[in-house]
Amino acid sequence: MLSLFLSKRLRETKHQTGFIGFLSKASTIGVFLGVTVLIVALSVINGFEQQLKERLLSVVPHVSYQAPYEPIQDWPQKVELLEHQLGVVSATPEINVTGMVQYKGKLKAAQLKAIEPSKHNQVSSIHRYINPLKLENLGENEIVLGKGIATQLGVSQGDKVTVLIANQHAKNALAAPKRVSFNVVGLISMGGEVDKNLAIVRLDKVQQALSLDSTTVTGLRLSVDDVFNAHQIAMSAGRALPDLVYVQSWFRTQGSLYQDIQMVRTIVYLVVFLIIAVASFNIISSMVMEVKEKQADIAILKTMGTRDSTIFMTFAVQGLSYALVGAFCGLLVGTLIALNISELFMLWTSIDGSNPLQGVYFIEFLPSKLDMTDIVIVLLATVFISVISSIYPAWQATKVEPARVLGGG
Structure with a gap:
């Protein structure tokens, strides 16, 4: 004192x-x-x-398994198998292909993601950034475009676009891409690269276009309980799969x-x-x-x-x-x-x-x-x-x- x-x-x-x-x-x-x-x-x-x-990280895949050669068969069984692995919260099938969105003579490359609407909300929060459609109500001939894609092409909700889908698993490497028409029913407005590249359609529609049966997909996606431990969970859960797949976690795509x-x-x-x-x-x-x-x-x-x-x-x-x-x-x-x-x-x-x-x-x-x-x-x-x-x-x-x-x- x-x-x-x-x-x-x-x-x-x-x-x-x-x-x-x-x-x-x-x-x-x-x-x-x-x-x-x-x-x-x-x-x-x-x-x-x-x-x-x-x-x-609520939108990009925490973990994904992509088939490099042969598609993944019997996806419901594989999804159930992955959901029983330690650290896995949920799993869902998807098909990721490179596509070209065409509208009135304009073309824009896009990452076309084919999803199972009833299960996709369990692994992604992309539905929070889609207006005005609820993703679980996505119809067979409907598509959701990133806002950046729509702006570049001059597309508005209700317009019809054509998507050219390349089949990387086709036996004929020179096979022409499939042309599929979709009605635009919603726009993704999240910001960043997602708006400029992503387009979402139903899984069954792309399966038909690529001549795949209803249980065949090219990828599986997981959400995990600890995103900062995603790579370890990806490797551990992936060992349960009998398929040959590429293993990816968000660290590879967004880690930088x-x-x-x-x-x-x-x-x-x-x-x-x-x-x-x-x-x-x-x-x-x-x-x-x-x-x-x-x-x-x-x-x-x-x-x-x-x-x-x-x-x-x-x-x-x-x-x-x-x-x-x-x-x-x-x-x-x-x-x-x-x-x-x-x-x-x-x-x-x-x-x-x-x-x-x-x-x-x-x-x-x-x-x-x-x-x-x-x-x-x-x-x-x-x-x-x-x-x-x-x-x-x-x-x-x-x-x-x-x-x-x-x-x-």
């Missing part, structure tokens, strides 16, 4: 020169800016990771995006902590100069019997207070910005007239997720750096010799 009192009194004496006061304020402002930026940046990174899991997010998180931690460290170590400069200026006060305290430990704690607390003021102000401002950054981003894009995320990422807004763990880590790291920065000036204060200072020697 005495150290706190003395620290407060020393600050109130206002004997600091302008330069010392400037250094103290600069270190506080530096810590404030570093903490603010770190909390906002980490919240945005957490938001991207959350959207990756809840948005993109997840790794980019983690890399950016690491870089943000490193760079901003360096900013906080530089700001905190400014405390050393300001505190050393302050100790030099207050040598007479320290000498008087020593002659009155004040112990070195009390003097040490007095200046350590004073140095720590500079950082804590900056840290808690940065925490307050950073939290306010992080909680409202999505709205601020949309306001900025409406004023600027452009959206840098549009058509690049799988979302067109700036997500944010405030994590208490990040806040605790930032505060603890800031306090730790500040304590380290305050040790040397506080130790120097204990080395003041009263006889030399007060005696004029």
Whole structure:
């Protein structure tokens, strides 16, 4: 308590020169800016990771098995077999082929996904981004197009398009693609590459076009209980299949995006902590100069019997207070910005007239997720750096010799 009192009194004496006061304020402002930026940046990174899991990974296959040569026979039995494997939540059949969507002389390449409507919602949340059709009501001659495909071709809901379907399993490699007509009954509006490439039709329609029977497909798709363990589950569950298949998990198709997010998180931690460290170590400069200026006060305290430990704690607390003021102000401002950054981003894009995320990422807004763990880590790291920065000036204060200072020697 005495150290706190003395620290407060020393600050109130206002004997600091302008330069010392400037250094103290600069270190506080530096810590404030570093903490603010770190909390906002980490919240945005957490938001991207959350959207990756809840948005993109709810649509792209967690795990898929694709037949490279011969189609997969008796898919109901294979689906039941996979659903009994550890870590597998649900399984469904599908046929993935490359197709060309044709409308009024225009052509657009698309990934044609043939699904079983009654089961597809168990492995994908793509239905949340389809308007106005409910996916389970998809008819035999109906198709759902990505919004990007429809925009490029000039297609609207209710129009009829022709799809050219290539059969990679045909015995004649030069066989002409099948031409099938579909009515457009819905558009996928999710954002990113999905809108530009995906088209969805019923499984039985593509089976007919490719001359496959009703229990034959070219792929099986799984949803798993732990998306970040998808590759291990894929390999383990795949061993139960008697068919020769290619094994794919979302790590192969979208893993680079997840790794980019983690890399950016690491870089943000490193760079901003360096900013906080530089700001905190400014405390050393300001505190050393302050100790030099207050040598007479320290000498008087020593002659009155004040112990070195009390003097040490007095200046350590004073140095720590500079950082804590900056840290808690940065925490307050950073939290306010992080909680409202999505709205601020949309306001900025409406004023600027452009959206840098549009058509690049799988979302067109700036997500944010405030994590208490990040806040605790930032505060603890800031306090730790500040304590380290305050040790040397506080130790120097204990080395003041009263006889030399007060005696004029």
